[in-house]
Amino acid sequence: MNTVPADPPPSAGEGGFHAAALWRDALRIARLVANDPHGCGGVLVRAGAGPVRDAWLAALHAAMPKAAPWRKMPGTIADDRLIGGLDLAATLAAGRPVAQRGLLADADGGIVVVPMAERLSPGTAARLAAALDTGLVRVERDGLAESRPARFGLVLLDEGIGEEERAPPVLAERLAFWIDLTDLSVRDVEADADQLPRPPMGAAVLGEDAVTALCQASAALGVLSLRGPLLAARVARIAAGLDGRSTVDEADTIEAARLVLGPRATRLPPTAPEEAEESDAQEPDEEGADGPPQEPQPAPETDAERTASELEDRVVEAARAAIPPGLLAQLAEGGLRPKVPRAGRIGAAAASSRSGRPAGSRPGDARSGRLDLIETLRAAAPWQRMRGREGRRLVVRPQDVRIARFKQRTETTTIFAVDASGSAALERLAEAKGAVELLLAEAYIRRDKVALVAFRGRSAELVLPPTRSLVRAKRGLSALPGGGGTPLASGLDIAMQVALGVRRGGGTPVVVILTDGRANIDRVGEAGRAQAGADALKAAAALRATGIRAIFIDTAPRPQDVARRLAAAMDARYLALPYADASQVSGAVKALSQETR
Numbered sequence: 001m002n003t004v005p006a007d008p009p010p011s012a013g014e015g016g017f018h019a020a021a022l023w024r025d026a027l028r029i030a031r032l033v034a035n036d037p038h039g040c041g042g043v044l045v046r047a048g049a050g051p052v053r054d055a056w057l058a059a060l061h062a063a064m065p066k067a068a069p070w071r072k073m074p075g076t077i078a079d080d081r082l083i084g085g086l087d088l089a090a091t092l093a094a095g096r097p098v099a100q101r102g103l104l105a106d107a108d109g110g111i112v113v114v115p116m117a118e119r120l121s122p123g124t125a126a127r128l129a130a131a132l133d134t135g136l137v138r139v140e141r142d143g144l145a146e147s148r149p150a151r152f153g154l155v156l157l158d159e160g161i162g163e164e165e166r167a168p169p170v171l172a173e174r175l176a177f178w179i180d181l182t183d184l185s186v187r188d189v190e191a192d193a194d195q196l197p198r199p200p201m202g203a204a205v206l207g208e209d210a211v212t213a214l215c216q217a218s219a220a221l222g223v224l225s226l227r228g229p230l231l232a233a234r235v236a237r238i239a240a241g242l243d244g245r246s247t248v249d250e251a252d253t254i255e256a257a258r259l260v261l262g263p264r265a266t267r268l269p270p271t272a273p274e275e276a277e278e279s280d281a282q283e284p285d286e287e288g289a290d291g292p293p294q295e296p297q298p299a300p301e302t303d304a305e306r307t308a309s310e311l312e313d314r315v316v317e318a319a320r321a322a323i324p325p326g327l328l329a330q331l332a333e334g335g336l337r338p339k340v341p342r343a344g345r346i347g348a349a350a351a352s353s354r355s356g357r358p359a360g361s362r363p364g365d366a367r368s369g370r371l372d373l374i375e376t377l378r379a380a381a382p383w384q385r386m387r388g389r390e391g392r393r394l395v396v397r398p399q400d401v402r403i404a405r406f407k408q409r410t411e412t413t414t415i416f417a418v419d420a421s422g423s424a425a426l427e428r429l430a431e432a433k434g435a436v437e438l439l440l441a442e443a444y445i446r447r448d449k450v451a452l453v454a455f456r457g458r459s460a461e462l463v464l465p466p467t468r469s470l471v472r473a474k475r476g477l478s479a480l481p482g483g484g485g486t487p488l489a490s491g492l493d494i495a496m497q498v499a500l501g502v503r504r505g506g507g508t509p510v511v512v513i514l515t516d517g518r519a520n521i522d523r524v525g526e527a528g529r530a531q532a533g534a535d536a537l538k539a540a541a542a543l544r545a546t547g548i549r550a551i552f553i554d555t556a557p558r559p560q561d562v563a564r565r566l567a568a569a570m571d572a573r574y575l576a577l578p579y580a581d582a583s584q585v586s587g588a589v590k591a592l593s594q595e596t597r
Contacts, residue, residue, distance in 0.1 A: 019188040034063035037153025040176035047181035069110030091381040105148040117156035117167040125168040176231040178263040204240035210253040213315040220269035232260040254318040262322025364403035375402035413449040417495040419515035420456040421486040455491030457484035458525040488519035489535035516556035517563030540569035
């Protein structure tokens with residue numbers, strides 16, 4: 001995806017040049033999409049709500065034919081509204097099943113705009129992908145079985161924050177264009193005379209050399225999906241037709257590679273070797289004319305082969321030049337784009353019978369949940385003629401009753417149980433404080449909370465109740481003392497109580513224990529390693545019985561067998577990190593949290 005330097009000057013300097021070029025490309029993409037929405041799949045637009053995104057959408061809308069549909073799709077749209085289903089009012093009036101058109105069928109020949117695409121559910125994304133692939137929507141529900149044409153272009157408005165919130169990859173790879181308008185400001189958006197709508201043109205003929213060049217560029221850039229070169233080929237034909245040409249020329253091929261393949265790059269293409277140019281200037285063979293016979297040289301390239309090779313080189317270089325600056329820097333360092341968790345996965349999904357996000361309905365008893373009246377009537381409507389209804393009375397039987405289903409995302413609460421005893425307390429507390437602050441920095445995006453239990457002396461205490469307030473956390477952490485004995489069992493008991501409270505409230509708890517495992521204070525506050533160790537094992541077994549996920553971080557200078565036994569007793573992930581810093585602890589916690597989601 002294209003990125004530009006933040007807040008560039010409007011018309012001077014390199015930043016201004018990138019901003020102007022990015023906006024010109026965005027307008028060109030709008031015209032290409034308007035000419036053949038379904039042919040190019042659509043556009044993934046990475047940008048927050050604002051005047052820049054609105055200006056681009058307005059340019060796309062203006063470039064579309066006046067009669068072309070323009071539909072805005074809510075992210076929480078129901079299946080019957082998306083793909084069609086039973087028209088309840090018409091069915092009840094007619095006494096027979098009557099179908100209604102869905103949003104995708106209504107958008108045939110036009111555009112579907114999806115705000116907050118990073119929050120699309122997998123089911124909705126799959127239905128959109130199937131419609132993009134086939135150009136049809138098939139309805140098989142409520143006694144209906146029919147297909148309707150749905151050839152539309154999809155505009156995904158990705159408003160995610162950071163790398164963890166992204167539009168569904170299953171849709172992104174089906175869209176020809178990926179653009180990022182995040183760093184553009186209002187002054188970068190200028191009117192363009194070429195922005196005016198143009199009449200749709202037919203697609204041009206694509207030659208074999210252009211196809212080969214696009215495939216070579218895809219391979220050089222590491223574009224593994226075949227959709228990359230296929231979409232680039234379609235875009236080349238659309239570009240040539242839009243400009244009034246019947247055949248695709250070199251400029252169209254280069255433009256398609258630049259706009260479609262560049263943002264998809266996962267590696268840098270190899271640079272053209274210069275050894276061939278130097279081969280003619282090499283010194284003659286030292287053995288002279290009487291030396292051994294030279295190997296036969298390959299036949300010289302024909303003009304057609306040389307032209308095709310030059311086209312491939314130019315297409316690859318154009319695509320390489322179009323790699324976004326941020327991605328280019330990452331690829332230059334040898335790294336690929338990281339795999340990130342699925343967007344919107346905040347907490348664990350939990351079924352609910354009364355509240356949350358609607359998730360369809362199911363047959364059931366109205367006394368066991370919330371009655372879904374519309375779905376109940378929808379289930380009863382097709383059977384009215386067979387049931388012999390009288391007048392306007394609707395006959396509803398128990399098997400027609402539908403109960404609403406809901407899903408809600410639970411918060412993840414990370415509970416740190418920190419050994420604050422002994423001479424190394426300050427080091428361990430610093431690690432815990434840093435990890436807590438790193439996790440809190442992402443609390444807004446991930447909807448996480450943290451809590452802190454410290455055990456030292458003869459008891460343990462809840463220093464920081466579950467919170468996502470950074471100010472409150474820093475205040476509690478700064479006042480935490482260290483030193484004294486190690487009442488490990490008490491620390492585990494309090495951590496388990498906090499975790500159970502979180503779970504009773506609908507949250508997802510994760511317990512992180514930072515200790516060397518050498519307990520010397522038992523549950524009643526008496527000194528003695530034998531009893532303290534036995535109590536710690538009992539507390540670990542009790543924690544395991546609850547099914548709460550845990551991480552045991554051994555902070556001893558050398559890994560301890562007693563720590564491993566405790567980790568096994570509580571079925572916790574064991575990490576021997578005597579030199580762990582805050583980022584390592586935070587990374588381990590986030591990895592385990594993802595497994596619970």
